[in-house]
Amino acid sequence: MDTTSSKLIERIQSLEEMNEQLRTIINFSSDGLYVVDPQGVTLEVNTAYEEMTGISREEVVGKNIRDLVFVEYFDRSAAYMALQSKKTTTIMQRIKKRKYFVATATPVLDDDQKVKMVVTSVRDLTYLNHLQNQIKKAEQKETTPSPITSASQPEEAPFVFNSAEMRSLAEKAKQIAAFPTPVLITGPSGTGKEVLASYIHHHSPQNKHSFVKVNCAAIPAELFESELFGYSNGAFTGAKKEGKPGLFEQANHGTLLLDEIGELPLPMQAKLLRVLQDQAVTRIGDTKPRQLSFRLICSTNQDLKTLVHHKQFREDLWYRINVIHLPIQPLSKRKGDIAPLIDYYMHHFCQQYGLRKHLSSSAKEVLTHYPWPGNIRELKNVIEFLVVSTSSDSITSRDLPDHMKDKSQVDAVVLRQKEAPSATNNLNLKEALTLFESQQILRALHASTSLRSAAKLLGIDHSNLIRRMKRLGMTYRRPKDN
Incomplete structure (x- = not known):
């Protein structure tokens, strides 16, 4: 072996040792670290990142961060923003639709100011964010004697539309806004139910008072009563000495939006019905009812009538909240x-x-x-x-995204199948295979709690399933209870 070859081998060994040392240092960091190259391809993640996100190194290394966003590993990417701006970028990022993290992406530049790589530091702030919100609420209550009259008003969310259907809906919403009648807004997720509720509030006589939004699916069952009704002095161990007004009281003279009302537990449905009938609320640990006056708007993406039929939603409550029904159609x-x-x-x-x-x-x-x-x-x-x-x-x-460019053909096949099931015989071999493959994947996804379990059910590996779903233009939405 000549001297040049020997030096080259030594150099390679030295680089490998250096890389191993750097990997060891990275893995000692308590922050999650995620490194991508100038094209956005994942180079490395550390142990802390794997532990806090539940994403293994093998799942992402070698894959482009853009592709990972569109298969919903992340809702957005700080690394891509930093690649474009060449500046340190900090965002709130949701990973695997479960937990929120603060991601700070720092570009590493060479002498020519070109990006060599982007190192993203990830911190788990799900719990801390919850605590901060509670602290803010507590501070607001301490500095605001009456949350009823001095609550700050949020800006009205944009209500953007041009279709005849939405023009008609907006006119109806504006017309009924003048009256304190309960309103039920229904429609698939993401159609703008909360925006419509805000539109009603801002065109109502209550618009100078609070617009309180409650996500019924986000409050743990054991906290429902204390959150909605509030509690009095010494109601339970750990309760504030001065007590706490519930969300009903905070909405007094204003508007209360109960989002995802179909998720409200049956015992709370009975208590909500009592509040609506009596127009009064009694705090936990108190005996004196407090008279209230608020506009109630409920929204849901579920069929409440079906829930009533299956004894999962009270029929009397359904009649009470379904006085004015405003259905929002899907964007399609x-x-x-x-x-x-x-x-x-x-x-x-x-x-x-x-x-x-x-x-x-x-x-x-x-x-x-x-x-x-x-x-x-x-x-x-x-x-x-x-x-x-x-x-x-x-x-x-x-x-x-690739799934948008390739989806038209699959949609056409699926649409034909929906409109005329007997038309399957008219499909060519490629269309029939595409339809069959998409149906099998959908069945597996509906029968599983995760992409991994769906892949196992189909007899393929996880990455293979993701590739097939991308080709077919399919997206995965994790079940609500996960």
Whole structure:
């Protein structure tokens, strides 16, 4: 072996030892670390990241962060934002739809100011964020003698539409806003039920008072009563000496939105009915009822009538809250709203991030004809991702997620199957195989609690299932209880 070869081998061994030392140092960090190359391909994650996120190194190393976003490992990527801006970027990131983290992405630049890699530090703030919210609420209560009259008013959420269906709905909402009648808003997730509720509040006589939003699915069952009704001095161990007003009291003279009302436990349904009938609430540990006056709006993506039939929702409560029913159609059934929503969120995110981006005609054509199964929420997330992840000012159809570019053919096949089941015989071999494959994957997903268990049921590995779902334009939404 000549001297040059020997030195080269020594150099390689030295680099390998250095890499191993760096990996050891990285793994000693208590923060989660995630490293990508200039193209966004994952190079390394440390042990802390694996432990706090539940994502193993093998799942992500070698994969592009953009692809991981669109298979819903993350809701968005700080690393991509840092790649574009070449500046340290901090965002709140949701991983695997379960926990929230603060992600700070720092680009490492060479002498020519080109990005060599991006190192993202990830901290688990799910619990701390909850504590901070509780502290803020406590501070507000201490500094605000009456949350009823001096509660600050949030800005009205944008109500963007152009379709005849939504114009009719908006007119009806504005008309009934003047009366304190209970309203039930129904529609699939992400269609804008909360925005419509806010629209009603801002056009009502209660608009100078509080608009209190309660996610019934997010409050643990054991905390429902204390959160909604409040508690008196010394009601239980750990209770505040001065007691605490519940959400009903905070909404007094204003509007109370009970989102995902179908998730309300049956015992609480009975107590809610009593509050609505008596227009009064009694705090836990108290005997004196407090008279209230608030506008009640409920929203749900479930069929409450079916829940009533199955004894999962009280029939008397359903009649009480279903005085005015405002159904919102999915975005796929009101295509006239897609273009103005795209324009609104393009302007919104360009302004938010200080960028000047625009959609090419080809990209907008694809976006306006995409069925948007995730409705407005999906549209908003996709537009934000396109604004921050594309390198040029013009966003073209090449920048769109693969599942959008490839989905049209699958949608056409599925649509034909829905409209005419007997038409299956008219499909060519490729269409029939695509339809069969998508049906089998859907069945496995519905019968499983995770992508891994669905892959096992199908007899394929996890990464294979993800690739097939991307090709078919399918997305996975984790069940609510996870």
